[in-house]
Amino acid sequence: MKNDNRYETAAREAAESRFASHIAACLTESAETVAPDVTERLRFAREKALALARRSREGGQGVGVTASGEVIAGFSRSRWWLRFASVLPLVVLVGGLALIQDWQNRTQISVAAEVDEALLGDDLPINAYRDPGFSEFLKAPPNE
């Protein structure tokens, strides 16, 4: 009984395989007779793909494909330049802000130095500015 089942299964599989092979042969025969325009477009696609492979093999030089399918060369494969270009504005912005901050610091220091220089170089002692009476004297009109 077991052997009968095995025989039946094997026979079925063999029949399936034979049938499938015949169908595959028919499909192959049919595929060989595709329309000339399809053949031409397939050839065009193949050549485009081969051009892409050829250029991608050239050291360091990558290739790209446009939306219309045109193969273009000149890109690095890793496209590092694209990443660099996207980060560049941020780098410029941060650098600019740092420069502005530095310029402001230097300006403030310069102004403070001028004030210090004027104070220290003046005949009037610096402690006079801390005297309330002197402050009142300065606020008073000159002709009184």
Next chain:
Amino acid sequence: MATEKELSDFLKSVEKRAWKRAVYAVRDDDAALDIVQDTMIRLSEKYADRPAAELPLLFQRILSNATMDWFRRQKVRNQVVRNFSEFESAAGKEDDFDILETLEALGGPLQSESAAESVSRAQILQTIEAEVALLPARQREAFLLRYWEELDVAETAASMGCSEGSVKTHCSRAVHALAKALKAKGIST
């Protein structure tokens, strides 16, 4: 690494079958051409440095993915699912159909059953193609990869991303469905 000639010869050898496979799947000649072109470009762009022996499996896998991408873009996956369910519902109605007898009968050269003279070979091939196109997507893919592209069961399973058992089941169901459909159309020895 595959040479340019090996890659060229390989693409030349598979391009027509690949186009037909895509046509069976998407039923649109132009879309099928786009899918094949996309597949060739993806293979050349990413896998041109692989050995020539690896190209067939890679190509079939990329073609399957490209076809699936097309379906995703077209948002017609529901139709594919419906085809599956239609097949599942029809599967239980095969009791009165002796598959072994039919397969044996269809195993020889395919001809018209009743009026061989009036039905040309081209028409028979067209009928077979139409029936292949009508198979549920996974069955058709398994059948074509296994018997047309002549991948073994393991390679077919790897290409389809399923188990070997699933491949055998899909192939068997596809063969039975084709045999039944062709017999119904009078194509036999």
